[in-house]
Amino acid sequence: MYNQIMDTVRPQPGTLSRPWAGFAVAALLLLLTALPARAELVIQVTEGADRGIPIAVVPFAVSSGEEVPEEIATIIRNNLTMSGDFQLLEPGRMLSLPTFGDTLHYRDWRLLGQQFVMLGSLERQDDGRYVLEYELYDVSQQRRLIRSRATASRQQLRQMAHHVSNRVYETVTGIDGIFTTRLAFVTRTREGGDLLYRLRISDIDGVNPVTLLESDEPILSPDWSPDGKELVYVSFEGGRPGIYRQTIASGERERLTEFRGLNSAPVWSPDGKSLLMTLSKDGSADIYRMVLGSRNVEQLTRHWAINTEASWAPDGRSFVYTSDRSGSPQIYQMDRRSGDSKRLTFEGNYNASAQFSPDGKSLYFVHGRDRQFFIGMLDLESGNQRILHRTPTDEAPGIAPNGRLLIYVTRQGNSRSLELTTTDGRSQFRLPIEHEGIRDPAWSPLP
Amino acid sequence: MKTMNLRFLVMLLLLAFVAGCSTTDTQDDAGLTDEEAAAQAEERAARSRAFGAGSGDGISDEDLSQEERAARDARRAAEEGEDLRQERVIYFDFDSAEIKRESRAVLEAHAAYLNSNGNASVTLQGHTDERGTKEYNLALGERRAEAVKQFLVVNDVRRGQIETVSYGEERPVNESSSEEAYSENRRVEIDYN
Structure with missing residues (x-):
């Protein structure tokens, strides 16, 4: 029953696989760490906001006192929005904010007309790497579709968010996700x-x-x-x-x-x-x-x-x-x-x-x-x-x-x-x- | 009597005013000092000669021999050509590479100069406005540069003296998005190397 999948974030294609890529990657990472942590801007829907599969991405739990460099849930919400295949529930309209499956009440989400709910929690490990545990639920089937854990360095957090977005997108639609392109x-x-x-x-x-x-x-x-x-x-x-x-x-x-x-x-x-x-x-x-x-x-x-x-x-x-x-x-x-x-x-x-x-x-x-x-x-x-x-x-x-x-x-x-x-x-x-x-x-x- | 005098005075004044007005009007009609008028006449003459220079069917002048005429034409053409050659930009209509009538004199002047200065060479830079796709515009800019090249070649310039390059919509002279900007950007620039 309990089926835990270990996700690992792959390096960007063509970067780490070759020995001479080292310098370019080092330069890239330097650039990324130099970026200040910033509030994630929300993607603007200019037309057709009411279309797509209703999905709620609940704000992720963060271990207390932890400064999180990227708003992972917002990046995922942006991705699913810009796919055009989903309609995202605003966090302000959520009736409850569960962070793991045991506290999920399907009825809350049915009332809000949601078909899928995604939960997650982000934790910083002692070695400095971040672990995102996330779950995806089908509300009408009352079934868990994904329960997984992704690990990434601080610099790779955005890539991790894109990778997780792909998994959610592909699980629901059966179509290739494009968020790591x-x-x-x-x-x-x-x-x-x-x-x-x-x-x-x-x-x-x-x-x-x-x-x-x-x-x-x-x-x-x-x-x-x-x-x-x-x-x-x-x-x-x-x-x-x-x-x-x-x-x-x-x-x-x-x-x-x-x-x-x-x-x-x-x-x-x-x-x-x-x-x-x-x-x-x-x-x-x-x-x-x-x-x-x-x-x-x-x-x-x-x-x-x-x-x-x-x-x-x-x-x-x-x-x-x-x-x-x-x-x-x-x-x-x-x-x-x-x-x-x-x-x-x-x-x-x-x-x-x-x-x-x-x-x-x-x-x-x-x-x-x-x-x-x-x-x-x-x-x-x-x-x-x-x-x-x-x-x-x-x-x-x-x-x-x-x-x-x-x-x-x-x-x-x-x-x-x-x-x-x-x-x-x-x-x-x-x-x-x-x-x-x-x-x-x-x-x-x-x- | 007083009133009559006053009426008379008013009439005189009115007449003077009207006369004054009409004098001013005639002056405005001319609107030019003698020097300006002469310069304008010269400019007009220059323009009309310029148009005639390349067509070869100017007004015949029976009092001069053919040689004299040719020498005079050449001298004038050289003088005018220098002025015309100051003009280094040829403009085009939207999605067109057709050389406009008003550009012919300028191009003929450049052709005459290149023809008599065999060591001189030019690069013709073709440009378009920003509308439409980039690659099509590159081809359109090239077509414009080639049209100018063809015009020069027909006017006896050696092909070896002419290079062409198209920048498409990449190098606007006016970066705003208006009809005025577009018409300034649809051009071929003649660059002497």
């Missing part, structure tokens, strides 16, 4: 009169940013390798664009291209062995494929118009791209075997930067009408095209690897913030973390 993005700020670009990665909630590259020339279009260990991106360092590949843990990088003209829009193939990219070395902008082993490039589109922003189908048999051969940018799909292209979008005079959903059934892209830009969605089976939601944005969104969320940047005047929308377009959330001049968000694969 990461975000790559670019910031552009003005410092001392000059523009400064930074390529950064952070946790998926925007916390714990780490800078991978800093330049006074543009950086854009980061894309994660399928194993989540590397990024490709475009950098204009030296005054001309080149496509670069960088290992995240070590910071090691190499320039892959520096052709005459465009070197842009690099994306990894699903098998990680090649890139699609946009070059104009032979005339107009066309899609090319570079095999990473040999560095050979092969031209895939051949058209006088602009052809750019390629993105693979998950099965690797085709890719989509943007072309203005019809007179305005529209989405096309090229079959790899036949080399034939067909046009996919017909509504609106600006459809660009399409990406496949992880199941390959739909496309998300930037849709413009009347010079306003939104996230558009195309159901590939029915051919139906619609605006996913109405917050203006003209950047390609990052797609969660579980296919449930899109992340994008919205602008109000000169300030920019990260927002999430569920892929059904019904709920939107604004992340409380701000990164000045943020742009180009890219969502990592699952670790």
Whole structure:
């Protein structure tokens, strides 16, 4: 009956597994400890707050006199909120605050319309590590679903909260949790009169940013390798664009291209062995494929118009791209075997930067009408095209690897913030973390 | 009598006022000192010559020989060209790389200079406004730079003298989000190396 599972927090992918990663990790940890303990900001639901599975995450018990550097329960609540699949009960409305199962009264939670209740207690051990014991209960079945213990160092507490969020999310929904994934993005700020670009990665909630590259020339279009260990991106360092590949843990990088003209829009193939990219070395902008082993490039589109922003189908048999051969940018799909292209979008005079959903059934892209830009969605089976939601944005969104969320940047005047929308377009959330001049968000694969 | 005199005076004053007004009006019409007027006439002439310079169908002048005309045209073109070449930015319409009519004279002046100064070279920087996707805008900026390059090549500039680079929407001159800012940002900058 009593089934205790020992959770251990895994190190971030690709960091501790290699000997040369030591320095990068040390630098990261130094950065984290330097951060003061702060009150966790609560995620803002901008639309669709009343949807989702009702769940109560009861404030965790903390051993008395203990200063806790992170509000674990609030991080978990934020995560479950931004998944779009849960509706969180505010702690102020709870009738009782049990901290372990023996004191849980199902009736209290039924009265509040809750389907699941999570309890926990956090304790600091003599060795300085923290132990979180947590439980998840199904109210209508009157059944315990999880009883577990997670251990983490002080620096790993946030990661632990994300890990525990994944377990709760996956137990209830049966879908992969995305709370330990990461975000790559670019910031552009003005410092001392000059523009400064930074390529950064952070946790998926925007916390714990780490800078991978800093330049006074543009950086854009980061894309994660399928194993989540590397990024490709475009950098204009030296005054001309080149496509670069960088290992995240070590910071090691190499320039892959520096052709005459465009070197842009690099994306990894699903098998990680090649890139699609946009070059104009032979005339107009066309899609090319570079095999990473040999560095050979092969031209895939051949058209006088602009052809750019390629993105693979998950099965690797085709890719989509943007072309203005019809007179305005529209989405096309090229079959790899036949080399034939067909046009996919017909509504609106600006459809660009399409990406496949992880199941390959739909496309998300930037849709413009009347010079306003939104996230558009195309159901590939029915051919139906619609605006996913109405917050203006003209950047390609990052797609969660579980296919449930899109992340994008919205602008109000000169300030920019990260927002999430569920892929059904019904709920939107604004992340409380701000990164000045943020742009180009890219969502990592699952670790 | 007193009243008559007064009426007369008032009328005189009114007349004087109206006359004064009309004089001021004529002056306003011209609105210029002699020097200014001359400068404006010169500017107009310069502008009209500039438009004619590249088309080759200016008003014929029978009193001058063909050689004399050519020499005069060349001299004038050089003078005007210097002024026109001060203009280093070419502007474009939304999602367009078409060179506008009003940009032709400036580009012709740059072409003439590059043509007669074989060692000079330029980098054409293509830019877009912030609307639309970044990668498409990179391609659009490149297309704008290439359109300018093509114009120069057609006007006898060697390809080797011209480099192009597109920054897309990454290097705005005006960072605000307004139609005015957008039109300032949709541009090709001509940089002499």
